Amino acid sequence: MSNTNLVSLRIITSDITRLVKFYEQVAKAKAKWATDDFAEIVLKSFTLAIGSTRTLAFFGEGTAEAAANKSVIIEFLVENVDEDYQRIKDIATEIVQEPTTMPWGNRSLLFRDPDGNLINFFTPVSDDAKKKFA
Structure with missing residues (x-):
């Protein structure tokens, strides 16, 4: 390491x-x-x-x-992405993707900051994803 x-x-x-x-x-x-x-x-x-x-x-x-920026995603691990969506949709410049479960086991919300930078709020939902972030 x-x-x-x-x-x-x-x-x-x-x-x-x-x-x-x-x-x-x-x-x-x-x-x-x-x-x-x-x-x-x-x-x-x-x-x-x-x-x-x-x-x-x-x-x-x-x-x-x-x-x-068109190549970096700023990612935040959050406790409950669906609950955070209710708060974020009122302050985000743009919602790119509402909470969606991804194939790798995270539930993700994609949105942009005022400068257009892409942000991902995610919550692990599959067993493997939960283990990774435990």
């Missing part, structure tokens, strides 16, 4: 206040602001960092682009 650990995912946005408020509602957790351009939502398994486009000056021009 590798000693490399994923501890944080950072989203770059042109409207940090809007995106932080959205993810506070999604994660049911309060963000910790380091500066006006950088906030973190610390969860049990990892930290969701949100930075404004102004933070890109530290990395170099063209390093990242806000609201341009």
Whole structure:
């Protein structure tokens, strides 16, 4: 087993206040602001960092682009995806897929944040999936 650990995912946005408020509602957790351009939502398994486009000056021009993700899905393990759907449908920009049981044993809800990033809320429902996340 590798000693490399994923501890944080950072989203770059042109409207940090809007995106932080959205993810506070999604994660049911309060963000910790380091500066006006950088906030973190610390969860049990990892930290969701949100930075404004102004933070890109530290990395170099063209390093990242806000609201341009078409390949990453941000996934949250939730206790009951069907119950969360009732809450999420009121705050999500778009519901991509209502709760659906997937062939690999998770019940998934796909939706988008205000920048168009894809989010998956999932609950293991098959025996194998439950064992994996026990």
